[in-house]
Amino acid sequence: MEKNSKEVSDTSTEVRVRFAPSPTGFIHIGSLRTALFNLLFARHHGGKNILRIEDTDQSRKVEGAVENLIKNLSLLDINFDEGPLQGGDKGPYYQSERLDIYKKYCDDLVEKGAAYYAFDTPEELDEMRKLQQLEGRQTMYDRRARDLSEEEVRENIKSGKPYVIRLKVPLNEEVKFDDLIKGTIKIETNNIDDQILLKSDGFPTYHLANVVDDHLMNITHIIRGEEWVTSVPKHILLYKALGWDVPKMAHVPLILNKDKTKLSKRQGDVAVEDYLKKGYLKEALINFMALLGWNPGEGEEQEFFSMDELNKRFTIEKVQSSGAVFNIDKLNWMNNAYIKNFDLDKLTELSLPYFENTGIDTNDKEKTKKILSAIRVYLNKLDEIPEQLKIFTQDEVELENNNLKEILEAETSKTVFRALVEKFSALESLNPENYKLVLSEVQKETGIKGKQLFKPLRIALTGSENGPELPLIAEIFGKEKVTDLISKWI
């Protein structure tokens, strides 16, 4: 299809999208983007954003995962109109609480001849796959239980044999659908697996639960990761068998590692929590994620977008159809840009946890703010605060290397130091303004200027040749500390 055909064909119905994670303990950065795109799409169209928990795999249950997920999402201002927390009239929003619903539709399917019982053991299936692999064929269910007679089925059930229910994929047909991002996708049904719909533990698989819920929850647009495209045909078959309309689909391209494989744990952090912990600001994270695979287009060169702007501008047809490498350098740059421009009071508030155990008394708000304003330009993320704090917290000035000592012990340095101590001592208190005054006076009186004037002072105060602006450091240190540190070298 033409990729740009209208993303909302029927404006009379309310747009309803869902984010449907399985609660495995943490939110993957890729899921975050999917959640974001869903949210933006819903907001852009004045629709509803729904959270549904896909917890049909009992073996993967993780305690507290749902709470954690919701918490982290809301930390990033990704909120829902319906879901486990806020409820809604299409609930329950946990799939594990909807078992009887799936069972019912599954029975329907069997009755209609669109699904069938299968009694194969996992071992048998394993063997089948191994054989297929050996023969270089596609590994898929060989549909061996398709034609079991009613009698056989009844017998098997009676004798207590575990069973699953599989989708009876019609043969020799073609399934076609128009993806809002990828365009038309076609696949022959002969290549589609007779997917398991109901597991032997009575739980549905993703495919069944997903289709049933999306329909029952009136989902109009399915926006999810590209890893799902290959299962869409199965879903379409299900919709058809159930006599339901197929929602519009949009498959978002993957987020990639540097080597272009699907973003994975092995190659860096993938949990949203990790980024939050490291002190990436939510604004930066959202802004960056939005731009990974989406852009406003039309020659627009703006790169900084607030959530509000994103809501206004986001359209699904501007979503890229190819995968995007997750580039931490650019995230860092963007986060640094946000840090530099952030409201200082708010930034201080956010930074407080990172000052813990650094020896800075954060009860002194003014001082903390001053320190932060001096170092924020260096910060790619908030967890870099401690390493920037060394010059403010060290009791003894530790020289970075021995060459610095020579500079301190130079005759010109001593002259400068003597003059500085005298003048600083005479001040009531030190601030950037009178600091500058004193320095120009000293320059005049001693005739020492440039590097010879500033460098020894910086080294005496910080032990390093570079760092934040000296007037700021001097003010933060205060008169006492400054004169003490200088006096040592006279």
Next chain:
RNA sequence: GGUCCCAUCGACUAGGGGUUAGGUCGUCACUCUUUCACAGUGAAAACACGGGUUCGAAUCCCGUUGGGACCGCCA
């Protein structure tokens, strides 16, 4: 291996028949700042390849190559 998807600087991308192929990150240089950083200016840097279609193709079509996803009683 099978099915499906994808292809513009190293990365994110704009552009979608006629452009000196634009921007951002990163890299490099210079300027500013008597430090580093910040900021500013500039530079290097791309249409995977081959065929069509067309007066004209990065743009449309086909093929090749390359990359990726999926192939579970996981989602």
